[in-house]
Amino acid sequence: MSLVLRPYQQEAIDRTWEWLQDNDGCPIVDACVGAGKSIIMAAMMAQACECDPDARILMITHSSQLVQQNHAKLLNLWNDAPAGIYSAALKRKEIFAPILFATIQSLYKKAYDIGRVDLILVDECHTISRKDKTMWHTFLTEVARVNKGVRMIGFSGTPWRLGEGRLTEGQDAIFHGISYRISIMDLIKSGYLVPVTTQATGIRVETRGLKKTGGDFNIGQLSHAVDDRIEEAVSDFVERGRNRRTWFIFVPSVENCQHVRECLAKHDIACEIVTADTTETERTRILNGMRSGSIRAAVSVGTLTTGVDVPQADMIVGLRPTTSSALLIQMIGRVLRLSPETGKTDALLCDYAGWLATHGPVDLIEPPRPKGSGDAPKKNCPECETLVPIHVMDCPTCGYVFPENVQEKPKLRASDLAALSTDAKPVRVPVHNMRFRRNAGKNGKPDTLRITFHSQFQDFDKFLAFDPQSNPWARKQSGKIWSDMAFLPVHKTPPADMDEAMARTPELRVPHELTVLPVGKYPDIKEIHYE
Structure with missing residues (x-):
């Protein structure tokens, strides 16, 4: 058995064994596309069998194609590996192989039939739902009942699920930590992926x-x-x-x-x-x-x-x-x-x-937050600043009627946004007007002053912090921006709190242009130009 691993692959293996030694539960190897998850898994299987020749290992996933690929990688590394496949789609049912590659669809009712299991590797583990009545839940529950000391390792480049958040968070989490992470940008910088x-x-x-x-x-x-x-x-x-x-x-x-x-x-x-x-x-x-x-x-x-x-x-x-x-x-x-x-x-x-x-x-890209983990979206009434749910069209305080947001359907064109953050380049956009709102803080955080700069095709927001409880660095930066925006020298002193900031917004001038970095849906304002 000889295979030259990439440095990060060896580190992923070492860190994962260490995690298992130091922690209870099940870790995830967060390895992006192109990181060679199949090679990492093959090397871990080989090492486990070297340490314990009687080890029983399962590699399970949702796809017969992945079963074939991962099985082939192990045989490339270890020609006479005692490996078999259990997959109806592949017409192979070698259920007693010491190292068994299987699809969950074929194996989920076989926890008692396969007998002893020491280690389970799950490829594309983000396909596992937290819901009770699933094939994964049935199999993992029963295999743990039969094998009290079984350990499991998940592999995925996207260890989260839509609507559920990170796989390692929550009381019902099946996985309990990230043992190692290698990102797309890490591999691009190292020359293992193309940009x-x-x-x-x-x-x-x-x-x-x-x-x-x-x-x-x-x-x-x-x-x-x-x-x-x-x-x-x-x-x-x-x-x-x-x-x-x-x-x-x-x-x-x-x-x-x-x-x-x-x-x-x-x-x-x-x-x-x-x-x-x-x-x-x-x-x-x-x-x-x-x-x-x-x-x-x-x-x-x-x-x-x-x-x-x-x-x-x-x-x-x-x-x-x-x-x-x-x-x-x-x-x-x-x-x-x-x-x-x-x-x-x-x-x-x-x-x-x-x-x-x-x-x-x-x-x-960051994992989505699970449902119910954040506040419902809200908006401020432009007349009285009352914070109301986003769907409310009539302000309950002053009666202001929010205009319907009717837009002409844009023509389809490919995006001009940067696919990688390192490729984004600053651009200058003209400013036609600006608007001020008091932005309500969430989860106990202080309110901020939201300045919306209107350009011809898009609006850009800047949030200034003046509340005494705000982060000192944020207050200092906000004070500098306020001084630069002031009409007259007498207006340059920053507000002492949010009430004063809202009262003094007429003292601020509309800039001529902004320099923005168009990254994703929230472009970053880099500079504000007044001439």
């Missing part, structure tokens, strides 16, 4: 008004919204992808897939469709064709987000808006792998789905 770029072409498609199901956009409504724009989007990304070798395209529905393929055919570009119903044989043919270059484009719905290794892919087309940051990372991850044989130096993201505007640069 992803975007091209400035306009704004994203509007998704407001679409219903949500299970926390994400309703597929029926989303499919109609996307279908109306497919022809325009295809014409755009065909032009942008002329010098790109292999394309992944993500859409919400099978109907969208067919429409994309029809439109690409008009440009003399063949495109394959991959869905959850695509047979394993057909899927393998398509992916092998993409690797060899005989197939240029594949459009997918509900699949090709995990367990797919096509390093040659160098363009991704986002036509599938989503509120799931985990799904977004998985989709973009398809084009980040190195491909020295094709001369790939970067990957192009054509973001027609508003991914970057919704979630920000892919390397700065």
Whole structure:
């Protein structure tokens, strides 16, 4: 057994063994796409068997493709490893193998049949829900009942779930800590992944008004919204992808897939469709064709987000808006792998789905907060400053009627936001007017002064802290900004508290321009210019 691990892979293994020795519970190895989770798992299995030749190990995941890949990685590392597969999709049921690779769909009723288990490795552990009545919950509960000392390690590049938050948080958490983390930016800087770029072409498609199901956009409504724009989007990304070798395209529905393929055919570009119903044989043919270059484009719905290794892919087309940051990372991850044989130096993201505007640069995406963990959204009445729920249209204090936010549906264009935070460049935007509001502090934090600068196409917010209980550094920076904005020298002294700040807002002048860093949905104001 000989394998030269990358430095971070060896460190991940060492830290995880240390975590298990020092802690009860189950850790997660947070390793992004391209980090080589299958290699890390294979090396850990080999080490465990070296320490205890009688060790019984399970590697479980939701995908038969991942079962095949992870099994193959172990055999590449350890040719005569006592490994087997238990998966109905793969027509293999070697349930008594000392090292068993299995899909949860095939194994979840077999906890008593498989017997002794010492270590469980779960690939893509973010697929495990906290809900009781699931295959995962059934299996893990019963296998722990049979094996009192069993330990479990999760592996994922996105260790959180939509609507549930981090996998390691909460009283019902199945995992209890992160033993090691390697990020996308770490691997890009180390030369193990290529950077992803975007091209400035306009704004994203509007998704407001679409219903949500299970926390994400309703597929029926989303499919109609996307279908109306497919022809325009295809014409755009065909032009942008002329010098790109292999394309992944993500859409919400099978109907969208067919429409994309029809439109690409008009440009003399063949495109394959991959869905959850695509047979394993057909899927393998398509992916092998993409690797060899005989197939240029594949459009997918509900699949090709995990367990797919096509390093040659160098363009991704986002036509599938989503509120799931985990799904977004998985989709973009398809084009980040190195491909020295094709001369790939970067990957192009054509973001027609508003991914970057919704979630920000892919390397700065944070897990969502679980439902109910934050305050309901609110707004301030511009007349009396009463804080009311966001859906209220008539102020209960003064009777002010909030105007309806009716906007012309924007034309679909790929996003011009930076895909990586390091690629964002400051831009100057003119300011036409500004507005002041008292922004209510959350979770016991002091109120702040919210200044909204209005430009032609977008508003930009700056929050100033004057409450005596505010952070001293924040108060100092806010005082400097106030002094710079003052009309006259006599107005430069910063307010002593928030009441004084609200009373003195007429003393502040409207700036000429702002320098902003367009990162995600909350651009950062870097400078305020008055001439």
